[in-house]
Amino acid sequence: MIGLVSVNYKNAPVEVREKLYLNENDIVNISNKYLENDIVDGVYIISTCNRTEIYFENYFVNISESKIIHKVISILANFKKYIESISPYAEVKKNIEVINHIFCLASGLESMLIGEYQIVDQIKKSYNLSKENKFLSSNLDRLLQKSLNASKHVRSNTKIDKGAVSVSYAAVEKVNTYFKNKNIFISCIGLGETGQLTLQYLVKKNFKNITLMNRTLSKSKDLSEKFNVNFSKIGNLTSFIEKSDLVIFSTSNNNKLLKEDNLTDIVKKRDKDLLIIDLSVPTNVSRAVGSINGINLVNIDNLKDEVNKNYKKRKDEIVLAKRLIDKLVHDFSHWLNSKRKSNNNDRLKNLVDKKIDKTLQIFFMNNKVKLKTFKDLDMLKNKLSKIYVELISNKLKI
Numbered sequence: 001m002i003g004l005v006s007v008n009y010k011n012a013p014v015e016v017r018e019k020l021y022l023n024e025n026d027i028v029n030i031s032n033k034y035l036e037n038d039i040v041d042g043v044y045i046i047s048t049c050n051r052t053e054i055y056f057e058n059y060f061v062n063i064s065e066s067k068i069i070h071k072v073i074s075i076l077a078n079f080k081k082y083i084e085s086i087s088p089y090a091e092v093k094k095n096i097e098v099i100n101h102i103f104c105l106a107s108g109l110e111s112m113l114i115g116e117y118q119i120v121d122q123i124k125k126s127y128n129l130s131k132e133n134k135f136l137s138s139n140l141d142r143l144l145q146k147s148l149n150a151s152k153h154v155r156s157n158t159k160i161d162k163g164a165v166s167v168s169y170a171a172v173e174k175v176n177t178y179f180k181n182k183n184i185f186i187s188c189i190g191l192g193e194t195g196q197l198t199l200q201y202l203v204k205k206n207f208k209n210i211t212l213m214n215r216t217l218s219k220s221k222d223l224s225e226k227f228n229v230n231f232s233k234i235g236n237l238t239s240f241i242e243k244s245d246l247v248i249f250s251t252s253n254n255n256k257l258l259k260e261d262n263l264t265d266i267v268k269k270r271d272k273d274l275l276i277i278d279l280s281v282p283t284n285v286s287r288a289v290g291s292i293n294g295i296n297l298v299n300i301d302n303l304k305d306e307v308n309k310n311y312k313k314r315k316d317e318i319v320l321a322k323r324l325i326d327k328l329v330h331d332f333s334h335w336l337n338s339k340r341k342s343n344n345n346d347r348l349k350n351l352v353d354k355k356i357d358k359t360l361q362i363f364f365m366n367n368k369v370k371l372k373t374f375k376d377l378d379m380l381k382n383k384l385s386k387i388y389v390e391l392i393s394n395k396l397k398i
Contacts, residue, residue, distance in 0.1 A: 020086070103325045171198060249276070
């Protein structure tokens with residue numbers, strides 16, 4: 001079975017997703033736990049602001065699928081010390097449903113902003129991590145490669161990704177609507193993938209008065225030179241919030257960088273409203289900050305209006321994309337079933353050979369027959385093995 005447990009923006013709020021988010025070290029550690037528990041032969045995990053998904057494959061016929069899925073979820077819960085039930089937020093898929101899901105995911109059909117390309121880079125990054133650490137089974141490896149091929153095919157034959165679309169783009173669109181003045185003072189905290197995309201879109205929209213802050217000062221300096229904007233030390237965050245019109249957080253920090261008590265005194269010194277956009281998972285800004293007068297807090301879930309507009313524009317493209325994906329899913333599923341049948345027959349024959357060999361040895365020993373006197377022993381074993389495999393292959397589901 002190839003299985004999937006997915007906690008994503010469609011079925012889990014950001015408060016749940018952030019608690020189950022897995023960074024690269026987490027992915028390595030929890031993947032090892034899955035493999036050490038002998039419930040899977042391969043595992044692939046991708047964790048972003050919108051989803052944490054665990055793909056797995058196993059060959060064990062003596063463990064029910066429901067038990068395997070329960071174990072996958074419980075290991076995640078224990079690893080993240082999540083005391084509530086994950087099940088209400090977990091989407092579970094098996095076999096062809098998993099194939100369809102990863103093909104749609106890579107093609108941008110499962111993204112909050114339909115057609116966005118950022119997910120492709122995220123899949124590749126997680127794939128390289130899993131490949132490097134030898135977490136993938138051969139079938140999962142091929143599935144991921146084929147999902148990237150599907151993405152290329154869909155994007156080449158539809159308009160699903162025409163125009164810049166991502167969570168970062170939706171945030172900048174909101175900024176562009178909120179502020180008519182392009183000379184507002186902007187502070188961007190965090191310069192990972194999402195942070196850099198946000199910066200690019202801001203510059204394209206002609207916002208110039210931007211200051212970059214990041215844990216690595218050299219990265220801030222390099223990007224400030226590239227985009228002709230300013231940079232500062234992350235330690236100056238408070239003083240920059242005092243004079244900013246807009247603050248955008250997009251870091252991977254597990255701790256809240258901004259809480260209600262941090263802003264109480266700052267707001268008293270300000271004579272203008274402040275827009276804070278938090279694109280981080282886990283969130284960097286406490287939800288309570290949004291209740292302070294003069295502050296408008298926007299997080300990822302608040303961007304769904306932009307997402308819905310984008311979805312309507314691309315509805316026709318989704319229909320065409322799914323039609324293309326259906327064909328690719330069928331082809332991969334056919335290949336996988338053929339390979340499994342061949343592998344099952346090989347495994348069965350090996351088991352039968354061992355059983356026949358042991359049985360013959362006992363027979364010859366009990367009847368005091370010397371093995372060397374039986375010239376056609378190998379021929380007999382092969383013939384018996386072939387007959388046995390043919391008989392049970394027609395009666396048993398393997």
